[in-house]
Structures are given as C-alpha cells and as structure tokens.
Amino acid sequence: MTVTVTTYETATEAAHAIAAGTSTHFLGGGTLIMRALNEGDPSVRSIVMTGDIAMKQIRPAGAGMEIGAAVTMADILGSHDLGFLHSAARAVGGPAIRNMATLGGNLFARSPYGDLATALLALDGVVVLASGGGMREMPLSEFLAGRDGVAKGVVVSVRVSRPATLEAFRFHKVSRVRPKRIAVLTLAAHLPMNSGRITGARIAYGAMAPTPIRVPAVEQALEGASLDEQGIARALAVACEGCAPANDAIASEWYRREVTPVHLKRLLLGQAA
Ligand SMILES: Cc1cc2nc3c(=O)[nH]c(=O)nc-3n(C[C@H](O)[C@H](O)[C@H](O)COP(=O)(O)OP(=O)(O)OC[C@H]3O[C@@H](n4cnc5c(N)ncnc54)[C@H](O)[C@@H]3O)c2cc1C
Structure with a gap:
C-alpha cells in the first residue's frame, strides 16, 4: 500500500488537507501513528506534517501558559516554566518515547494512555484548533468528549492555568509495574487554597472512562473543605x-x-502514590 506524506508550512494548510482528504492523518511524534502505519492499518493512507513554529512554542499567556502541540514530553521536562507538568510528562513511556511523544498526540491517545492530557484537563486546558473552517478554541473537556468528531483538524496548542505553587498541583500515575508503565489509573488535582480552604478544585482521571475526564462530584465535595482526613471524606465517598x-x-x-x-486520598493528603 502506498502512503503519501505531505509537509505544509502552516497548521492551517495542514488542517485544510485533512478536511479535504479521507484516511488522512496528522503526524505528531509518530509513536502511535507510525506503529499503526507499520502494522498496515488501512485507515492510514495519507500523512500530513507541518513545521509551523506556533506548534513548538512554550510561552506565558495571561496568568497561564500556552504550550504548542508539537512540544514533546522531553521539551516539557526541559522547561523551567512548566515545572508543574514535569511529573505528568515523566509518566509517559520511557526516554525514547518521551523524546518523540508530543502534547498534541497525547490528546488522541486511547485509554489507558493520555497521562499528560489528564494533567492538562485538571488545569482548565483550552485547545486551540486549526480546522477547515479556520481557527477555533474549545475547553479541553469538550474536545475530549467529542474527540472523534472534532479530529478533522490540527491541534495548534493548549492553554493551561499556572498553579500558584507546585503544591497546588498534584499528579499520580498508578501502575502495577515499576518503573511506571501503562496506567491502572491516573489522577491530577489542581487545588487552589484560600485561608486554608479549597476553592475551585479541579480533579481529573485517566483510564476511568474512554477519554480522560473531569470529576465534578469530587470537585463539588471539595469546595470549601480543608485538606485533611475529615475535610476530604465527602470527596472520597463520591470518588467514582x-x-x-x-x-x-x-x-x-x-x-x-x-x-x-x-489513591485519591493519597493524592489529596500529599502522600506518595
Ligand atoms: C512503548 C510505548 C509506551 C507508551 N507509554 C505511554 C504512557 O505511559 N502514557 C501515555 O499517555 N502514552 C503512552 N504512549 C502513547 C504515546 O506515545 C503518547 O500518548 C504520545 O503522547 C502520543 O503522541 P505522538 O506525538 O507520538 O502521536 P502520533 O503518533 O504522532 O499521533 C497520534 C494520533 O494523534 C493525532 N495527532 C497528533 N498530533 C496532532 C495534532 N497536533 N493535531 C491533530 N491530531 C494530532 C495523529 O493524527 C494520530 O491520530 C506510549 C506509546 C508507546 C509506543
């Protein structure tokens, strides 16, 4: 089977090519799509790429950060500004995978993959997407919920909140093999505090649904609570x-x-995974 590979200057041009073609896929780091291709997946007939600089950038955006979709796990680990995401990036595969695997590709990885996407979800991620109809933005939660429907485009970047302190953002990957392998469960929590009480908690899980999900019941139970055994009891009761x-x-x-x-209890009490 012949597969065509086309490189475009911008993400918008690449998005137009995807919208116009059938069986046309964007190439990120290739850790998943190249495997599918090598295994002869007939749904991969055409590959599009771009060197669009906007997809490699890591930059402040208001009170948060904007991270290009072509930024790799290794790039995140090399960024001082993204220190709050280091535990999530380090949880993805081994060193060879982290050198290639991109943020954009992680948004499309099938469960139980999607460790970084889970962290971005807990940080109120907003996806910037180039599609046949132009550029648009949508909450990451919405993007993931309709992922297969909105995939006809190119993710350019994701904007996230920056936690006030490293302690305010927590990430645990639970797996049965060490060093960390495929997730039994991934948990991420953004826990802003005001006078010792949680205000506006964000909780996300990976491997607990077909895509990473927010857990509104836990978030609501944590509102105004203190981060101790008594304060988190209501949240644990609705953990699933x-x-x-x-x-x-x-x-x-x-x-x-x-x-x-x-594991939610350990995460909230700041204990080891
Ligand atoms: C050995 C191994 C171990 C792994 N371990 C983990 C792990 O521990 N945790 C984990 O989460 N994942 C893991 N993965 C899965 C994968 O490596 C990561 O999820 C990675 O982030 C995928 O990114 P990529 O750039 O390689 O995606 P690609 O393979 O390039 O693409 C994957 C899919 O996403 C689409 N895509 C990619 N970028 C974009 C974009 N910007 N816009 C639109 N569509 C896009 C592609 O078209 C394709 O459909 C592992 C994979 C392997 C092979």
Whole structure:
C-alpha cells in the first residue's frame, strides 16, 4: 500500500488537507501513528506534517501558559516554566518515547494512555484548533468528549492555568509495574487554597472512562473543605461518580473502582502514590 506524506508550512494548510482528504492523518511524534502505519492499518493512507513554529512554542499567556502541540514530553521536562507538568510528562513511556511523544498526540491517545492530557484537563486546558473552517478554541473537556468528531483538524496548542505553587498541583500515575508503565489509573488535582480552604478544585482521571475526564462530584465535595482526613471524606465517598472504567488487560473495572478512593486520598493528603 502506498502512503503519501505531505509537509505544509502552516497548521492551517495542514488542517485544510485533512478536511479535504479521507484516511488522512496528522503526524505528531509518530509513536502511535507510525506503529499503526507499520502494522498496515488501512485507515492510514495519507500523512500530513507541518513545521509551523506556533506548534513548538512554550510561552506565558495571561496568568497561564500556552504550550504548542508539537512540544514533546522531553521539551516539557526541559522547561523551567512548566515545572508543574514535569511529573505528568515523566509518566509517559520511557526516554525514547518521551523524546518523540508530543502534547498534541497525547490528546488522541486511547485509554489507558493520555497521562499528560489528564494533567492538562485538571488545569482548565483550552485547545486551540486549526480546522477547515479556520481557527477555533474549545475547553479541553469538550474536545475530549467529542474527540472523534472534532479530529478533522490540527491541534495548534493548549492553554493551561499556572498553579500558584507546585503544591497546588498534584499528579499520580498508578501502575502495577515499576518503573511506571501503562496506567491502572491516573489522577491530577489542581487545588487552589484560600485561608486554608479549597476553592475551585479541579480533579481529573485517566483510564476511568474512554477519554480522560473531569470529576465534578469530587470537585463539588471539595469546595470549601480543608485538606485533611475529615475535610476530604465527602470527596472520597463520591470518588467514582460519573466514571466508566475499562475492563482491560491492565485492570478490571471492579479493581479500578476499588482503588480509586485509596489513591485519591493519597493524592489529596500529599502522600506518595
Ligand atoms: C512503548 C510505548 C509506551 C507508551 N507509554 C505511554 C504512557 O505511559 N502514557 C501515555 O499517555 N502514552 C503512552 N504512549 C502513547 C504515546 O506515545 C503518547 O500518548 C504520545 O503522547 C502520543 O503522541 P505522538 O506525538 O507520538 O502521536 P502520533 O503518533 O504522532 O499521533 C497520534 C494520533 O494523534 C493525532 N495527532 C497528533 N498530533 C496532532 C495534532 N497536533 N493535531 C491533530 N491530531 C494530532 C495523529 O493524527 C494520530 O491520530 C506510549 C506509546 C508507546 C509506543
């Protein structure tokens, strides 16, 4: 099977090519799409790429940060400004994968992958997307919920909030093999504090639904709570509300539901995963 590869100058041009073609896919770092191609996946007939500089940038944006979709996990680990995302980037694969795997590709990775996407979700991520109809923005939660429907485009960047302190953002990846491998469960929490009380918590899980999800029941239960055993008890009681974990070779749905409150408790109390 012949596969065509075309390079465009801008993300917008690449998005037009994707919108116009069938079986046309964008190439990020290639850790997933090249495997599909090498395995002869017939849905990959045409590959588009771009060297658009906007997709490689890491820059302040208002009170937050804007991170280009072509930024790799290794780039994040090399960025002092993105220190709050280092634990999430380090959780993705081994060194060779982290050198290639991009932020943009992570938004499309099938569960239980999507570790970085889970962290971005807890930081109120907003996706900047080039599509056949021009540039548009949408909350990452909305993007992930309709991912297969909106995939006809190129993710240019994601804007995230910057936590006030490193302590205000927490990320745990739970896996059965060390060093970290595929997730049983991934948890991310942004916990802004005001006078010792949580205000505007954001909680996200990976591997607990077909895509990374926010967990509004837990967020609401944490509003105004203190970060101690008594304060978080209501949140632990609703830890799995709205979740639909997979049954896969890594863990059963039952197991994922059983361990989620245990790991949420450790995350919120600042204990090791
Ligand atoms: C051995 C191994 C270990 C792995 N371990 C982990 C892990 O621990 N955690 C984890 O989360 N993932 C893991 N992955 C999955 C994968 O490496 C990452 O999710 C990575 O971030 C995917 O990014 P990529 O740039 O390589 O995507 P690609 O393979 O380039 O693309 C993946 C999909 O996303 C689309 N895409 C990519 N970028 C864009 C864009 N900017 N706009 C629109 N569409 C786009 C592509 O068209 C394709 O459909 C692993 C993979 C392997 C092979």
